Amino acid sequence: MEIQQSLFVNSLKEPETREEAFKRLVGEYKERLYWHIRKLVLDHDDANDVVQNTFVKIHLNIEKFKGNSSLYTWMYRIATNEAINFINSKSSKMGLQNQEWIEAKADKLISDPYFDGDEVAFFLQNEVAKLPEKQRIVFNMKYFDGMTYQVISEILDTSIGALKASYHHAVKKIKTKLND
Amino acid sequence: MTDFNKKNPFKIPENYFQELEYLLTENTENINVKNNLSTPKGYFNLLEEEILKEIYPEKKSLSNVRKITISITSIAASFLILFVFNTFEAPKTMTEDQAFNDYLESYYLEDLDSYEMLSMIEDSEIEKIVNTSLKP
Numbered sequence: 001m002e003i004q005q006s007l008f009v010n011s012l013k014e015p016e017t018r019e020e021a022f023k024r025l026v027g028e029y030k031e032r033l034y035w036h037i038r039k040l041v042l043d044h045d046d047a048n049d050v051v052q053n054t055f056v057k058i059h060l061n062i063e064k065f066k067g068n069s070s071l072y073t074w075m076y077r078i079a080t081n082e083a084i085n086f087i088n089s090k091s092s093k094m095g096l097q098n099q100e101w102i103e104a105k106a107d108k109l110i111s112d113p114y115f116d117g118d119e120v121a122f123f124l125q126n127e128v129a130k131l132p133e134k135q136r137i138v139f140n141m142k143y144f145d146g147m148t149y150q151v152i153s154e155i156l157d158t159s160i161g162a163l164k165a166s167y168h169h170a171v172k173k174i175k176t177k178l179n180d
Numbered sequence: 181m182t183d184f185n186k187k188n189p190f191k192i193p194e195n196y197f198q199e200l201e202y203l204l205t206e207n208t209e210n211i212n213v214k215n216n217l218s219t220p221k222g223y224f225n226l227l228e229e230e231i232l233k234e235i236y237p238e239k240k241s242l243s244n245v246r247k248i249t250i251s252i253t254s255i256a257a258s259f260l261i262l263f264v265f266n267t268f269e270a271p272k273t274m275t276e277d278q279a280f281n282d283y284l285e286s287y288y289l290e291d292l293d294s295y296e297m298l299s300m301i302e303d304s305e306i307e308k309i310v311n312t313s314l315k316p
Contacts, residue, residue: 031224048223115218
C-alpha cells in the first residue's frame with residue numbers, strides 16, 4: 001500500500017506523468033472531498049467553489065507533500081483548511097462570526113433544492129451548525145462520514161483523546177436538544 | 181462457485197444485483213443519504229471536467245489564448261506609452277499654462293506701466309491695433 005502510494009505520488013511529481021496521474025487523483029477523490037467540504041459549508045455552490053480550489057491547491061503543492069502522512073489525509077487536511085478559510089472569508093465580509101454565518105446557512109436548508117431531509121434532518125443540521133467549529137468538524141467526520149478517530153486525528157492534527165472529548169460534548173448537546 | 185451456491189440456503193429476488201447496482205450508483209451520484217444533502221444530476225462528471233480544465237487548459241486554446249494575450253499586451257503597451265507621454269507632457273503644459281495665467285492675471289499687469297505692457301506685444305500686433313483704432 002505504502003509502495004503503491006509512493007509510486008503514485010512520484011508520478012504526480014514527475015512532469016511527464018503528472019497530468020495523467022492528476023486525472024486519476026481527481027477521479028478517485030472528487031466525491032469524497034466534495035462531501036467532506038459540503039458538510040462543512042452546507043451550500044452546494046459554495047462546496048463547488050471550495051472543492052475546485054482544493055484540487056488546484058493540491059496540484060500546486062504536490063511537490064511539498066513529503067509522505068509523512070497518507071496522501072488521503074493530506075488532501076483532507078487541505079480540503080478542511082480551504083472550507084474553514086472560505087467560511088472565515090465569507091463571514092468576515094458580511095460582518096458576522098463564523099458560527100452566525102453557518103447557522104444562517106443551516107436555517108436556509110429547508111428551502112434548498114439540494115436538501116432532501118425532513119423536519120428531523122433539518123433540525124439535526126441546525127443543531128450541528130450551533131456547535132463550536134472544532135466540535136462541528138469532528139461530529140461531521142465521525143457521525144456522517146464514519147471516520148475512525150485515528151484518521152480524524154491525522155487529518156486535524158489533534159490527539160485522539162481531544163477528539164473523543166469533542167465528539168462526546170457534541171453528541172451530548174445534540175441529544176439534549178433532540179429530547180427537549 | 182457451483183458448490184458455494186448449493187451450500188447457500190438463501191435466495192434473492194430476481195435481478196436484485198442489477199437493481200442494487202442501480203440504487204447504489206444513483207445514491208452515490210445524487211444523494212448523500214445520511215445527511216440529506218444532494219447535488220445536481222451529473223454534477224461529479226462536470227466537476228472533474230471543470231477541475232482539469234482549470235489546471236490543464238487545452239493546448240489548442242492555449243495557443244489562441246497566447247495570441248490574444250500577445251495582442252492585448254501590445255495594445256496595452258501602446259496605450260501605456262501614450263499615457264506615459266501624455267502624463268509627463270500634460271503636467272508640464274498645465275504648469276506652463278497655469279504659470280502664464282497667473283503671470284497675466286496677478287501682480288504683473290497691475291504693476292506694469294503702459295510702456296512695459298506694449299513691450300510684451302509684438303510689433304505686427306501693435307500695428308494692427310493702431311490701424312484699427314485709427315479707422316474712422
